[in-house]
Amino acid sequence: MTRHGDRWxxxxxxxxxxxxxxxxxxxxxxxxxxxADVDLSGADPSSDLPVADLGDATVLPGLVDSHAHLTFDPHGDVPSQMxxxxxxxxxxxxxxxxxxALDAGITTVRDLGxxxxxxxxxxxxxxxxxxxxLVAGPPITRTGGHCWFLGGETDGVDGLVAAVRExxxxxxxxxxxxxxxxxxxxQWDSHESQYSREELAAVVRTAHAEGLPVTAHAHGLQGLADAAGAGVDGVEHCTFLTETGAVPDWATIEALCDAGTFIGVEEARLPGDDTLLPARIRRMLEARGEYLTQMSRAGARVVGCSxxxxxxxxxHDVLPYGVISFAHFGFSTAEAxxxxxxxxxxACGVGDRKGRVTAGYDADLLVVAGDLSRGLEGLLNVTSVVRAGREVRSGTGERLPIGTN
Known part of the structure; x- marks a missing residue:
């Protein structure tokens, strides 16, 4: 594997x-x-440029998972482990x-806790x-609140301001x-608010003064409304849970759209029998599937994450399954x-150098077999992963011509 100075x-x-x-x-x-360049003309390149022609395949930007927990073992007892x-x-x-994650073509990961x-x-x-x-450190939570075992317990405006500065x-x-x-x-049910709108606003003001964005874990109807009112930069989950079900609040959705707030939708999960899920989670997932496309059509900045x-x-390699789910909800291939x-x-603050295949951007690339317009399941058939101009995985057994002359 080779490094800088190579052109291919x-x-x-x-x-x-x-x-x-x-x-x-x-x-x-x-x-x-x-x-360095993207040529859509189909013309032959200069003879001195080493080129790998992968035939029936799609090149796309390396995927970005904006919500993962790298220290969590999905097969373990997370609270005990922490x-x-x-x-x-x-x-x-x-x-x-x-x-x-990288082996699946995820070249950027934001750890949110x-x-x-x-x-x-x-x-x-x-x-x-x-x-x-990218990292968030321990998420800020109430004493005894959601994910308290990560060490981010904080109460009151003064405590919240100090936590952000830390x-x-x-x-x-x-x-x-x-x-x-x-x-x-x-300890706190998913629909219950842990902080007031004023407390959330204090977090946003302090973080923005420090040059940092804020994203809020928010399942509950009131918590989402308060997060939107407080001016957070992103919300995670956005399930609009109530004590008995899930009901989208279109006034809050409109506020999120108007503010350009990023809405993280953690739809990615391995195929399985959803009837084995608790009834409340099944109802939540069904409701989100119904209003997700409507939110996107209304202008919501929907982010697929895991x-x-x-x-x-x-x-930690599950993100492509979320893209496939988005297509089933009615997203176009390009939207998904x-x-x-x-x-x-x-959403992760790196959009000036990642997420696009265009001149000047980081050479983080994913290559998958086939044309993705024929089905997003092709994301599961990885041909190559390039990270910062360096091939880190080849699904074909053949290396790209990086460093040859």
Missing amino acids: GLRASALFDGCALHRGRPLVVVEGDRI REESDDFLRALARRHARQ DRGYVCTEVRDSKDEELPEI RARRGVDVVKIMATGGMLTP DAGINPRKP LASVTETAAH
Whole structure:
């Protein structure tokens, strides 16, 4: 495997550039760790440019998972693990899970909740065998609140302001706050608000003053309305749960659309028997499937993500299954793919260099067999993964011509 200074090309029958699907043997030229050029003409390149022609395949930006938990073992007892395991163990687990994501073509991962900032060290190692990692550190939560075992318990405006400043000092990329309860911890039900609108607004003001965005875990109807009113940059889940079911609040959806708030939809999960899920979760998923496309058509900035690590159907390479689900909900191929590329990159604050296949952007690329317009299931058939201009996985056994002359 080779590195900077190399100029080479990659050609396939189709290219999704982050916005639209192109055919006619497009050519992507990579130099060092950046995309140097994209040629949609189908013309032959200069004879001195080494080019891999992968035939019937689609090139697309490396996927961006805006909501994962790299330290969570999907097959383990997460609360117990977070209480008992060492930092070294959790860092090693995070690295293993990050590599698993990269092998699936996920070249950027935003960790939205670890214990004790252990993922910060993994991020800062800049390991070229891993995706680019963005971190939130321990999510802010009420005393005894959702995911309290991660160490982010904080109460009151003064405590919240101090917690945000602590995260800024630690160098996080985003502030995560639990606006409502959740399903992983029983102390606060998912529909119940953990903070008031005023408390959430204090978090947003302080984070923005520190140059940091805020994303809010928000299941409940009131919690979503308060998060929108407080001016958060993103909401995670957006399920509009009530005590008995899930009812979309179109006034809140309109407010989120008007503000350009990113809406993280953690739809990605392995195929399985949904009848085995608790009845309330089944109703939530069914309701979200009904209003998700309506939200997108209304202008919502819907981001496909995974919440990887929280249960066995959410391993750290599961994101492509969420894209497939979006297509089943009525998203077009381009809309579904954009939700995990361009839109997701902007949600993570890296949209000026990731999520697109265009000149000047990071050379993070995914190649899958076939034309994705024939079915997004092709995302599961990985041909190659390129991270920062360097091939890190080849599904064919043949290396790309990186570094040849």
